[in-house]
Amino acid sequence: xxxxxxxxxxxxxxxxxxxxxxxALGLGWAAAxxxxxxxxxxxxxxxxxxxxxxxxxxxxxxxxxxxGAALAGLIFALAVAARARRLHPTSATLxxxxxxxxxxxxxxxxxxxxxxxxxxxxxxxxxxxxxxPQAGETRRQTxxxxxxxxxxxxxLGHWCFLGLAAPGLYFLGRALxxxxxxxxxxxxxxxxxxxxxxxxxxxxxxxSLLGGRWVGWLAAxxxxxxxxxxxxxxxxxxxxxxxxxxxxxx
Numbered sequence: 001x002x003x004x005x006x007x008x009x010x011x012x013x014x015x016x017x018x019x020x021x022x023x024a025l026g027l028g029w030a031a032a033x034x035x036x037x038x039x040x041x042x043x044x045x046x047x048x049x050x051x052x053x054x055x056x057x058x059x060x061x062x063x064x065x066x067x068g069a070a071l072a073g074l075i076f077a078l079a080v081a082a083r084a085r086r087l088h089p090t091s092a093t094l095x096x097x098x099x100x101x102x103x104x105x106x107x108x109x110x111x112x113x114x115x116x117x118x119x120x121x122x123x124x125x126x127x128x129x130x131x132x133p134q135a136g137e138t139r140r141q142t143x144x145x146x147x148x149x150x151x152x153x154x155x156l157g158h159w160c161f162l163g164l165a166a167p168g169l170y171f172l173g174r175a176l177x178x179x180x181x182x183x184x185x186x187x188x189x190x191x192x193x194x195x196x197x198x199x200x201x202x203x204x205x206x207x208s209l210l211g212g213r214w215v216g217w218l219a220a221x222x223x224x225x226x227x228x229x230x231x232x233x234x235x236x237x238x239x240x241x242x243x244x245x246x247x248x249x250x
Contacts, residue, residue: 003082003248003249004248004249004250005245005246005247005248005249005250006250007079008079008083008241008242008244008245008248009242009245009246011075011076011079011080011241011245012079012238012239012241012242012245013238014072014075014076014079014238015076015079015080015234015235015237015238015241016235016238017072018069018072018073018076018234018238019231019232019234019235019238020231021069022227022228022230022231022234023227023228023231025227026223026224026226026227026228026230026231027224029223029224029227030219030220030221030223030224031220033216033219033220033223034216034217034219034220035216037208037214037216039204039205039208039209039214040208040214056118056121056122059113059114059117059118059121060114060115060118061114062113062114063110063111063112063113063114063115064110064114066106066109066110066113066114067107067110067111067114070103070104070106070107070110071103071107073099073103073106074099074100074103074104074107076234076237076238076241077095077096077099077100077103077168078096078100079241080096080172080237080240080241081093081095081096081099081172081175082096083241083244083245084096084172084175084176085175087175087176087178087179088174088175088177091171091172091174091175092171092172092175094167094168094171095167095168095169095170095171095172095173095174095175096168096172097168098164098165098167098168098171099164099165099168099169099172100168101160101164102160102161102162102163102164102165102168103161105157105160105161105164106157106161108157109153109154109156109157109158109161112150112153112154112157113154116150117147117150120143120146120147120150121147123143124143124144124147162194162197162198165191165194165230166191166194166195167191168191169187169188169190169191169194169233170187170188170191172187172237173185173186173187173188173191174188176240179240181236181239181240182236183236183237183239183240186229186232186233186236187233187236187237189229189233190229190230190232190233193225193226193229193230194226194230197222197226200218200222201222203218204218204219204222
């Protein structure tokens with residue numbers, strides 16, 4: 001599929017766009033966690049569901065946008081892995097499979113966020129108008145529990161992506177070892193930053209939920225570093241794919 005110059009260059013173009021998306025995501029996420037504690041916000045499910053119902057169009061748009069970005073990332077990752085297989089087949093194949101699985105988890109999570117959660121929020125709002133107050137209260141409590149489980153599903157998808165992306169990037173970096181440029185090292189650095197992100201996240205969660213304080217500057221720096229390094233890794237991989245693609249037959 002990626003043995004032609006045209007398809008390889010198009011995949012490289014997708015990689016450049018994806019790099020910009022990741023950078024914008026990092027900036028937006030850093031600004032969000034700097035303003036508000038996400039762990040405390042998740043505990044206010046009543047208000048959270050009301051916001052989702054009132055901003056249903058925005059929630060659906062976010063889900064569609066993340067789904068499209070994950071699909072583009074899947075195509076780009078497969079293209080890089082396909083061209084890297086000529087150098088080191090085993091490492092490139094493992095890297096492509098792991099990254100692909102992580103991106104599929106993101107796609108499944110985006111469907112949950114964009115389609116399931118808005119419907120649940122609307123059902124929660126409609127439960128206030130039920131003729132039987134007791135039945136309405138029971139329905140609301142059930143939907144609140146479901147919303148809490150939904151937050152855990154989103155968290156699961158997020159960490160599945162990062163947990164699979166870290167070894168996937170490392171194996172792709174190994175597959176490109178010996179290639180000129182910074183691409184192999186940047187891919188391995190991105191894998192290391194993902195691994196570092198885990199203890200920082202656990203520390204922030206403990207301080208918020210048990211210590212009662214939110215270290216906003218650390219959370220913003222962590223998010224900015226994580227997504228910026230992933231954006232840089234995507235950019236360098238796209239540049240490498242573009243250089244390799246130019247040597248292919250049209």
